[in-house]
Amino acid sequence: MIIVEEVQSKDQKREFLEFPAQLYQNDKNYIRPLDRDIEDIFDPEKNKFFREGACKRFLFKNNNKTVGKVAVFISPNYQQKQSTGGLGFFDCINDQETANFIFDYCKNWLQERGMEAMDGPINFGERDKFWGLLIEGFTEPLYGMNYNFPYYKDLFENYGFQIYFEQLCFTRSIFAEVSRVFTIAHERNRRNPAISAKPMKKNNLGKFAKDFTEIYNKAWASHGEGKQLEEAKVLRMFNKMKPIINEHISWFVYENEKPIAMWINLPDLNQWLKYLNGKLGMFEKLQFLWLKRFKKNEKMVGLVFGVVPEWQKKGIDGYMIWEGTQHLRKHTDFTITELQWIGDFNPKMIKIAEMLDTTVTRKLATYRYLFDRNKEFERHTIL
Template identity: 75%
Template sequence: MLKSILVNSPETQKEFLEFPARLFRNEKNYIRPLDKDIEEIFNPNKNKFFRNGTCERFLFKNAENQTVGKVAVFVNPKYEQKLKTGGIGFFDCIDDQETANFIFDFCKNWLQERGMEAMDGPINFGERDKFWGLLIEGFHEPLYGMNFHAPYYQKLFENYGFQIYFNQLCYGRKVYDEVSQVFMNGHRMNAKNPNLKAVHWKKNQLEKFAHDFAEIYNKAWANHGEGKQIEAKKVLKMFQTMEPILDEHISWFIYENEKPIAMWINIPDLNQWFKYLNGKFGWIEKLKFLMAKFFIKNKKMVGLVFGIVPEWQRKGIDGFMIWEGTKHFRKTRNYTDYEMQWIGDFNPRMIKIAENLETKVTRKLATYRYIFDRNLPFERHKML
């Protein structure tokens, strides 16, 4: 018989972090996420979603007191859905369906007690930019902030009755591959406009770029719902945290008469350095990180955010931005590989941009949904 244990002590917090590292010790492509990145999600002083939501973590142990699974389960009122939908995330489990079913049943009961009608997972108690989705294809080294799962996780979810709410597609290409003619045509058309300019961000102007980022993001994503609005002060804090690893030459903004209208935000893939730290980031690991950053050339850049305000969409501004940026970082940087953070299959315009960039799908994740009333119809995420 399995028992659930609330994560509420230093010992249980440590086990929550250590269990997946043991589970995946023989997976050559597993990269342990930084402990601090996980713990900040569950710290009410760090995560704004605790202001209105609630979240708890649990370990699951067998009769021999061995950890066989873990999960976080939460209610986020800003996660707006047709049904009242809670979330589960940071799920890890041995390859055993009965164990997984016990965990899923536990989460279902926890959420029903709080008035929920469905659960999505594995998702994050926060924004979609980190630890969102179940890896189902492309079991390569995960990008920084991305989940890694064993292939058997998919059957654990689907055998229980979870259905794919939407797929999350990652696209990649070589930096020096030829840029699509579609983008080159867009660049040619917009390069004639004297009111447009392309600017790469600068560390000494983080506050300005944080406001520009928030303005573009909130306009471009306003129709998505599900907690998509973002505050400039939060962006600035994020930029300040990221400053040691920001590469000024690979993130770009487009302005029309000084007004921000588009952005293309990229960073080096931090996991190419963090994989040497075993999840820790104390002073010794920080020294290791600096040494790795100095001695190990990072050949991979990651696309985090691509946004265009509505009035400039479908006007070739994407091509203008991509070619201006590409010309620059080809001359100034040594990256050879580019991979985009996931795009939902409900977003055909972004998928079209990725395809026009002549990328290939590098990995697929899935956001699953389980409706508690099994007689209710299941609907996939609406198309944008």
């Protein structure tokens, strides 16, 4: 008989963090997320989504042994065609009956609060972390990315979940041949004295935050689900990222000092954090600094890429990529770059990724379960 425990006590919070580590202890590709990153999501003082939403965590035990866990939540910020709640941070033994019990529990919890569907596994927060179920490419996850056993796909789909959208991750070797289209574009723009490329520097984050905001808002604000960014918010984000910024891998392009393009990358933190077992106390912070200084990190993560409208289709992207690639090949240890996921509902972004000579090496899926089983299922609208 399965017993349900709401996560409230210190011991229950610890079990919520430790259960996945026990479950994946023999999986060489599993990288334990930082405990702090998980706990912050469930802290009302740190997660703004608690202001209007609600979230609960549960442990599921059989014979006093944990066999599964989940978080279930509602948020008015998560606006869908029908009232839709979410479940996330799902982990479970390889047993369909146990998974069905967990999914039923989530369904009932959400129905009691007026929901008509549930999506998962998603995050009680933004889409940039802990979003989606891994269905292809079972390799070491990027920092903030979900990782799970292949059998999770069957647990979800056997229950009745359907893929709402796929999340595609594109990868490229730093030393792979660069497209001739890019090198030609680079040569053409290089001869233009008004055009220059500059790497982002830590000692001038204010300027680069301003330039990033200007480029992003022009390039993406009217594109699909894009929204205007505020310079102050971008500067706070840059300052938070400052300890891990690598000054060789994020680039801006200017026309007579006017920002026209940017390519933002960060080192994949998981290549260092995988040695810390989810902890980040004083000792682990010192260990992290040592690893960052002496342990080669060969993977970087592509976060944002943008060109202002008046410079699109003029080869400025090729100029920037080849300029930056030549530099980072000489000055860093990176050998591979992986782009943060792109939804299959966003063909324009997918086309941009493909133009960068990348290949899909990882897929995640956001699943949806409609409570009314007679209602027609619809995938995410194409942008």
